[in-house]
Every structure is written in structure tokens, then in C-alpha cells.
Amino acid sequence: MTLVIPFDNSYARLPDRMFSRVDPTPVGAPSLIAVNAPLAHELGIDPEALGGPIGLEVLAGNAIAAGSEPIAQAYAGHQFGNWNPGLGDGRAILLGEVVDQNGQRRDIQLKGSGPTPYSRRGDGRAWLGPVLREYIMSEAMHALGVPTTRALAAVATGETVIREGYFPGAILTRIAASHIRVGTFQLFAARRDLPALEALVSHVIERHYPDAKGPSDLLRAVTKAQADLIAKWISIGFIHGVMNTDNMTVSGETIDYGPCAFMDEYHPSTVFSSIDTQGRYAYGNQPQIAVWNIAQLATALVPLMPDQDAAIEEFTEIVNSFADLYQAEWRRLMAAKIGLADTEQSFSLVNRLLKLMMDSGSDFTNTFAALQNGQARDQFTDRAAFDLWHEDWKSFAPDTALMERMNPKIIPRLHKIEAVIQSGVQGDFAPFHEMLGVVTAPFAALDELRSAYAKPPAPSERVTRTFCGT
Template structure:
């Protein structure tokens, strides 16, 4: 069989101890649920072929294309603060890499593709619900402009997987700049394998941060760039109300992308203590904790690089500490820039962060919806006649009124007029996010009734999140009390 997929797997050219070579486990009756045709075309792949029988067979793991060198990558990781020296791809196979139409090398991975040496007695499979959740959430994040892995396709397998009940099986084909994680470095650091650390760091520099190779201290430059990428990423999460749910070090991408969507969700009512993940019983990865945890994860990354930074332990530690310490100001800068845009501030003043935090405080005290509050502020920014829509979101509308007085004084010092400001704010404050009750509803329709029409409609709405869509305005509504979904699950 000739497969028109131009694979070239550079990771497979690293030493054998970096991975286990094996192919996906075939499935009984693959059926295409959805193909991301635009993404496929951007990767230089033929969408029509992928949607055909041979392409669906590839997406399900039944066919390995020529040029692919499928593998399951080895890595370690801190899981809820506890170090596990070997994790690895337990239900995913990196089929290969392609160079997309922009010249960027991208991984193509099949998630749910069967057991590997890293499965730890698991079946290596994925249920349909978590596959659809990752498809929706990752594509919504891409549309919001946040760095993320992408969903190429979802395929059902014609088989059942067993969790607490029998569920339809599925495979997610996903695309990433790479799947190199903090945990990948930790795997070799735990073994004291400095040669592997150097090879991995050189590979990461070549693939993601080639300018670091020109530095006098390339491994310190790598650390600094990963710190900067993660600071910018987590700031963007907070500015849209996103909660990753499982910020373990094995879920932190060196490329600065959002990766491994499990029990993730977007907030409805603003509360920095919000947790959705059923396995996060103590709130370690709550919304408001994400910057602190990101810096903690980066400190673990810095530890792995110590043997590469300097021959002097004291100098290496000093370099690592300085690089990790830079996270906080970088995060604050990125977060404040996003917050200013959300508030309609095109210029910078010293009190802007306090103004934004005051709004968040009264939102929390009044259980105001995060996304709707900022979206309706766009109308209020055009003129006081828009205030009523925001006031209705607050248990005590006077709390908003008191905050808005200071906001309007600040806006009076801005150069833009009301209409221009409102337009700019609508580009920073989405109308539509993948609200958890909507995501669960499309999963239930697909799993219980094999009805994928709600899934398709939700994806269509989320593909254009910053534009008002009157025909689908109800998708912006927060859940009714009986619709609220308070716990999400990772699906393993």
C-alpha cells in the first residue's frame, strides 16, 4: 500500500534508550468521526486520502506508512509533587514527523493506539469521551490563539474499552511541535545519564530554539527560552479562564504548547480556587495556583540541566536559579498585557494591575461569570449604556458600579474613542469558550446515542470565538444550576 505521507522522524535518530520502537495495535473496525481538513492541508497531507479507507486505517493505527518509524517515548515526571522515575507513552505512539507548509517540523501522534512497554498494566486504549474532549478543547484553544497541540482526527475503533463501565473506544490523531517534556529530561537526569541529557538538549535547541545554539552558553539559553515560553503560555491560560487540571512535569512541553488535555476545563463563575479535576483532591492545580506550579515545574527542569550549565556546581546552580527566578516578572508582564487588553487599556499606567485585580475580587465576591463579564465590558467600554449587561452578572450590582467609576476615570486617559476601544476589546475577550456543560453534552450525545451533530455544531461555534454569532448566542450562556459540571476525569 502506498501512503502519501511524507514522514521523517528525527527523534527516532536519537539513541535507542530514548524510546521503545513499536507500531500501533490494530483495531477491529475503524470509523472516522472527524477529520480536521484545514490542519491536514496545512501539514501538506491530502485530506481526501485521509478521509478514505486507507487514510482512516492509518489514523486508527491499522497501517504504518512508509517512512514512519513509530515509537513510544520514554519520560519520567513529578505527579502531584511525587517523582516517578519512569512513565513514558503508555497509550500513544509517535508515528512520525512532517514538515508543514510553513517549514515547521510537527509530530503526528496516535493517542489510544494500544499498549506499550510504558503502559504499566494499562490497556493503552482511549475511550471516545476523552478523545472528543481533547479534540474540542485543543481546537478551541487554537482558535483563541493560545499555543497548543492540535487535533488532526478522531476515529472510533469498533471495540470497547473498560473503565468503570464498558465504553466505545477511539483514537485521537494529534499534532504537536514536539512531545518533548520536562519529564523527558527528568528521565535521564534520574539515571545520571549526562550524555543523553546533552543529546536531548541539543535536539530541543535544534528543533525549537535554534538561536540558543549561537549563545555562548546554549544550555542556559535553552532554559531561559523555555521559562519565557511557559510564562507566556500560563498567562494566556489565566486570561481566558482555563484550568489545565494536571500540571505534572510530564505534561509540560518544552515547546511552550498546551499539551495533554485530560480533566481540563474553563471556569464559569470566577473563583481562583476553582478545581475541576476529580484527581486533584487538594487543589494543587487550581486556577490561581497555575503560575506558582509552572515555576515549580521549571525549577525541576533547571535541575536536570545542572550538569550541562557549568563544570562548577555553584555556578550551575546560580545560573539555574537566575533563569527560574525570571519566570515571575515574565509571567506578570504577559499577564498584565493580556489584562490591559481585556480592560480596553492601550497605554500603561502603574495602577493597571490593581484595577484589574479589584475587578477580579468583586467578581469572585459576587459569583460573576468570568467570560461574560469581560465580554460585556466591551459594550460598557463603548458607553455607560452598556453597564446594565455587566451589572446583571453581579449578585450585588453596586459592587460593579463602584469598580466601574475608577475604570471610567482610567479610560478617560486613553487615546481611543469608545467604539474603537470596544472593537479592540472584542478581539481580547471571547464570546465563546468550551463551557464544561456543553462539552459534556456533546460527549453524552456521542457516547450514548452515537449522535455527533452536537459535537460538530460546538466545534463550528468555537472556531470563531471572538465574533458574535447571533444564531448560536445560547452557547455563550453559563450553565443553569442543574447543568453545572463540577468534576472532570482524565480517562485513563
């Protein structure tokens, strides 16, 4: 069966100093873990051919599909606030782009496909755990309505990856509106390479924000996209874990599911990442970090402006607009989660509820999901205080149908993902496929199987730390 991928590679036509041409490194004994058939159809790719022998070779990096122009993208970035000028795709290779069935341009990238010029002495590989985690997390986020990269396929390499131990290797095929990051702009601004910076601005405007007229409009559009994205994260209890500027896309998609997790018990200071020892990227800090990252993008765009003093003033105003944009979207989403429109009364009710949840250690997802069926009281230690809140809330006649649409019953809980990974390491991928089917229907009614995925972890199941690991 012939595999046809309708490549049209615009990024590879940009100045060649913006990337390095490099082929994936072949692996010894690849085997297919999963192919996302609906997404393949969306991209104009036959899923049967993609999952067949020829497709497996392409997904493993052992063969180059016709029309592919493999490249590793160059970028820099601030990592935990510290400038690093020498980043880039150290373990990922962009095979090319397709224009999907909806007319949207999408990247196809192999993650874990071998070393590149940006690997910095790394092996460029991924082990199985992070590949399964990203596949599950990104597809769950898509099902939750959050802008995100997607997982097209996962392949076991048949080889061993050395991290803190010996682990089976794997490769994820990732789909994105683009892989252009805040750090991509920072790289060329730091180099004072204005022609490359101008080319990048033109490319991003054409690709993502065609109504933008220049750097100011671009910055304004990215600010709005990120405000909406972070509000969605907060509304579902998601913690990215490593919001470096090289992990923030200008398209407004969630990218790089490394030490990420969903909260169980609600608390704004929740951190899972093993490397975030100071809590910089805690759940409640994510809006402020997004503003900081956007300010770095603004700084990178200033050199393109003819009057830089005026640009600094204008860009500062745009960056500062994030707060109001974020607050408006957060208020809308959180009011809808309790079945109300955004008003001062619903704003007060949301904040009162969150305070009660924090004091009780209430499960974030299950509390909101239980509100419409009258079972949320069990989530609170101070039930008298909850009863007072509940009485006030009911007086506004909340829209339970709206709540059903807004409040997932299922999220990809960390302890369940870890169990899937442990099974995968033993060669059993049935739990992975089962969990994937459950988390990609987050709003469906609970049955016996789904109820098991809705339960918070028992004390013996708790996972308190996550790792980048790829």
C-alpha cells in the same frame, strides 16, 4: 486515492534508549469521526486521502504509512509533586514528524492506539469521551490564540474500553511542535545518562530555540515560553487540571487535555479535576506550579554544566525570573481585556474588577465580553460597587475594538462538552461537529445558536468534576 505523509523523523534518529519502537495495535471496526482538513493542508497532507479508506486504516493504527517510524517516547516526571521514574507514552505512539507548509517541524501521534512498553499493565486505549474532549478543547485553544497541540483526526475503534464501565473506544491523532516534556529531561538526569541528556538538549535547541547557545539559554527560553503560556491560560479562565512535569512541554505548547476545564464563575481556587483533592493545580495556583516545574528542568540540566555550583546560582536566577515575566505578560493581557494599556491605573482597575467578580460569582468569560456593550452590570450582586468601578474605568476611554479582539464570546463550556460526549456514546456526532464549529470562532458575533453556547450552565447542568479517562 494514495495517502502521502511527508515524514522526516528526527526524534527516531536519537539514541534508541530515548524511546521504544512499537507499532499501534489494530482495531476491529474503525470509523471516521472527524478530519481537520485545514490542519491537514498545513501539514502537507491531502485531507481527502486522509479521510479515505487508506487514511482511516492509518488513523486507526491498522496500517503503517510509508515513511512512518512508530515509537513510544520514554520520560519520567513528578506527578502531584511525587517522583515517578517509570512513565513514558503508555497510550500514545508517535508515527513520525513532518515539516509543515510554514517550515515548522510537527509531530503526528496516535493517542489511544494500544499498549506500549510504558503502559504499566494498562490497555493503552482511550475511550470516546476524552478523545472528543481533547479534540474540542485543543482546537478551541488554538482559535483563542493559545499555543497548543492540535487535533488532526478522531476515529471510533468499534471496540469497547473498560474503565469505570464499558465505553466505546476511540483514537485521537494529535499534532504537536514536539512531545518533549520536562519529564523527558528528568528521566536521563535521574539515570545520570549525560550522553542522552546532551543529545536531548541539542535536539530541543535545534528544533525549538535555534538561538540558544547551551543549557542556560535553553532554560531561559523555556521559562519565557511557559510564562507567556500560563499568562494566556489565566487570561481566558483555563484550568489545565494536571500540571505534572510529564505534562509540560519544553516547546511552550499546552498538552494533555485530561481533567481540564474553563471556569464559569470566577474564583482563583477553582478546581475541576477529580484527582486534585488538595487543589494543587487550582486555577490560581498555575503560575506557581509552572515555576516549580521549571525548577525541575533546571535541576535536570545542572549535570551538563562544567561548574555546577555556578550553574545552580545562574539557574536559580533564571527560574526566579519567571515571576516578572509572567506578571508582565499577565498585566498586558488583562489590561487589554478592559481596553487599556498596561499602567498602574489599569493594574488597579483589573484587580478591583476581579475582586468584585469573585465576590459576586460573576461568569468570567461573559463579564469581560459584556463590558464593551454595557451589559456587564447584570453579572454583579453588588451593583453599586460595580457602578463605581465602571465610572472609574470609563474615565480612561477604553478601546472597545481592542476588547473585541481580546475577549472571546464563546469558550468550550464543560457542560456542553459533556452533552456532546453523551451524544457521541450513543453514536450521534452531530452535536460534536456543531460545538466544534462554534468554539473555533470564539470572537464572532452571537446569533441564536452561538448564544446557547455562551450561556453558563443551569444548576441542573453543572459539571463539577472531570476525569483523565484516557
